[in-house]
Amino acid sequence: MSSNTKSAELAVTVSDTDLSEATTGILEQFPDDLDGDLPSVEEVASRLEKMTNQYKVPLDEARRAAVSHYRDVFGLEYDDLEFPGQSAGDVTLASINQHEQWVDVTVKIVELWDPTHDSIDQVGLIGDESGRLKFTKWTKAELPTLEEGSVYKLSNVITSEYQGRYSINLNSRSNIEPVDGDIDVRADIEDVQLSVPMVAIQSGSGLIKRCPDGDCTRVLQNGRCAEHGDVEGEFDLRIKAVFDDGETVQYAIFDREATEAIAGITLNEAIEQAMDALDTSVVEDALIDALVGRYYRVEGSIVGRYLLVNEAEQHG
Ligand SMILES: [Zn+2]
Numbered sequence: 153m154s155s156n157t158k159s160a161e162l163a164v165t166v167s168d169t170d171l172s173e174a175t176t177g178i179l180e181q182f183p184d185d186l187d188g189d190l191p192s193v194e195e196v197a198s199r200l201e202k203m204t205n206q207y208k209v210p211l212d213e214a215r216r217a218a219v220s221h222y223r224d225v226f227g228l229e230y231d232d233l234e235f236p237g238q239s240a241g242d243v244t245l246a247s248i249n250q251h252e253q254w255v256d257v258t259v260k261i262v263e264l265w266d267p268t269h270d271s272i273d274q275v276g277l278i279g280d281e282s283g284r285l286k287f288t289k290w291t292k293a294e295l296p297t298l299e300e301g302s303v304y305k306l307s308n309v310i311t312s313e314y315q316g317r318y319s320i321n322l323n324s325r326s327n328i329e330p331v332d333g334d335i336d337v338r339a340d341i342e343d344v345q346l347s348v349p350m351v352a353i354q355s356g357s358g359l360i361k362r363c364p365d366g367d368c369t370r371v372l373q374n375g376r377c378a379e380h381g382d383v384e385g386e387f388d389l390r391i392k393a394v395f396d397d398g399e400t401v402q403y404a405i406f407d408r409e410a411t412e413a414i415a416g417i418t419l420n421e422a423i424e425q426a427m428d429a430l431d432t433s434v435v436e437d438a439l440i441d442a443l444v445g446r447y448y449r450v451e452g453s454i455v456g457r458y459l460l461v462n463e464a465e466q467h468g
Pocket of ligand 1: 377
């Protein structure tokens, strides 16, 4: 917790009345049949008092932090709380900069992805005029199905921050309302830095052939381009990696340059390996052996569901 000098000077001491009101509000959020004893009024009040008057955290933030703390202590999900936080109202996606804040957004469903777990009903990318964010709709919420390309008002959704990136969660407190019309979604590219383990390399990695027709560059399947048919392909190197630290799954693409750097192999060396083995898949297999299961610091741009890797280095 850091105290900000400027706000410390300006901060007004939070009164006992406000503290006790906030304390009651917090305790009321927890269900009666809690597994374990709720903290005492004094304990909660003293926690809030310390955060606000000693560390100069604004009362609203202190309240959120306290709820989050006790939620962790009792192993509760937000859905288990009796009274979720008040929605901050209509916001744009680009303005979202707080963890676990309830907000309303009007967005277009830009992309739907395949859920990676049964607990996730729908996952993908939403967008508005200000930007794009990932969203997750939990199965438990039993909410209506969102259609790709359609516009919705999503009310009482909760924000989440992870490694500096924000996303939106739809749970049983959330509402979905279809909206007529379209949204001109801002095509933004977000630069990120992650520190994550690589858990898989997907097929179609390693030594591939691309269509040489104009600027097609499609990856050939069995020597065929989906657009131009049988062509004499050009060799290229790439890695389609999956990073997963148990909380977030990030699909990533290493282009030739990034692949050469992380694997310590040049395109020509990869071609030689494949020629020796009379099989291009040896390159993919070697990459899997060398790279999967290790931690990386990765820098790149998020485009749609993919992180396009600029730089990556192994660590740990
Ligand atoms: Zn082609």
